[in-house]
Amino acid sequence: MKNRLRVLRAEREWSQQDLADRLDVSRQSVNAIETGKYDPSLPLAFRIADVFALRIEEIFLREVDAQAAQ
Amino acid sequence: MFSRFRKKPEARRYLLRVALAMVIYLASLFAAEILIEDQGMSGLPAYLLAALPGISFAAVFWIFARLIIEERDEFLRLLYVRQVMVATGIALTAAAVWGFLETYLPVPHVAAFWWPTIWFFGIGVGAFYNKMTMGSAGECV
Numbered sequence: 001m002k003n004r005l006r007v008l009r010a011e012r013e014w015s016q017q018d019l020a021d022r023l024d025v026s027r028q029s030v031n032a033i034e035t036g037k038y039d040p041s042l043p044l045a046f047r048i049a050d051v052f053a054l055r056i057e058e059i060f061l062r063e064v065d066a067q068a069a070q
Numbered sequence: 071m072f073s074r075f076r077k078k079p080e081a082r083r084y085l086l087r088v089a090l091a092m093v094i095y096l097a098s099l100f101a102a103e104i105l106i107e108d109q110g111m112s113g114l115p116a117y118l119l120a121a122l123p124g125i126s127f128a129a130v131f132w133i134f135a136r137l138i139i140e141e142r143d144e145f146l147r148l149l150y151v152r153q154v155m156v157a158t159g160i161a162l163t164a165a166a167v168w169g170f171l172e173t174y175l176p177v178p179h180v181a182a183f184w185w186p187t188i189w190f191f192g193i194g195v196g197a198f199y200n201k202m203t204m205g206s207a208g209e210c211v
Binding site: 024025026028029031032033035037038040041044 | 078142143144145146148203204205206208209
């Protein structure tokens with residue numbers, strides 16, 4: 001699943017560790033989600049959405065939507 | 071500077087438990103060597119003492135299970151489960167293959183305590199596998 005985590009984080013000038021601290025997860029988790037190696041659970045996806053004050057679908061993109069956007 | 075190397079409480083507990091299990095393992099191993107091998111201890115106490123190194127060795131399985139249960143980070147939990155699956159696959163495959171080799175061919179006998187030893191080796195392989203495929207080996211390596 002594609003996501004906009006890296007862009008959203010960069011807009012706020014947060015490091016991966018900054019975001020990890022806000023989410024109460026490890027920096028490795030943030031890196032794995034950003035690079036698409038790991039899709040977060042629904043509760044974690046909601047926490048991510050809360051941290052960025054966005055809806056989940058504004059952060060995580062379905063494969064078909066991601067392909068259409070390209 | 072060193073904050074990124076600080077271990078989480080779950081990882082610290084894991085390392086402390088492993089260290090404690092290894093101390094008990096080594097102490098019981100030396101006790102068995104001295105009391106059973108050298109001084110000829112026999113009967114029920116000898117059986118209990120001979121079983122002790124294996125039990126403390128096996129405690130590492132419980133310790134790893136506790137790590138998976140106590141870990142609050144879902145991604146790290148996934149890494150640890152994958153690590154256990156790799157280790158278990160390697161150890162059980164090695165045990166099964168060698169068992170049949172011993173049955174049908176004149177190969178040397180391997181003492182059973184080598185299979186959990188191979189499992190520990192497999193934990194290291196699992197961490198390497200995680201690093202290569204998921205970008206992280208977790209926090210307990």
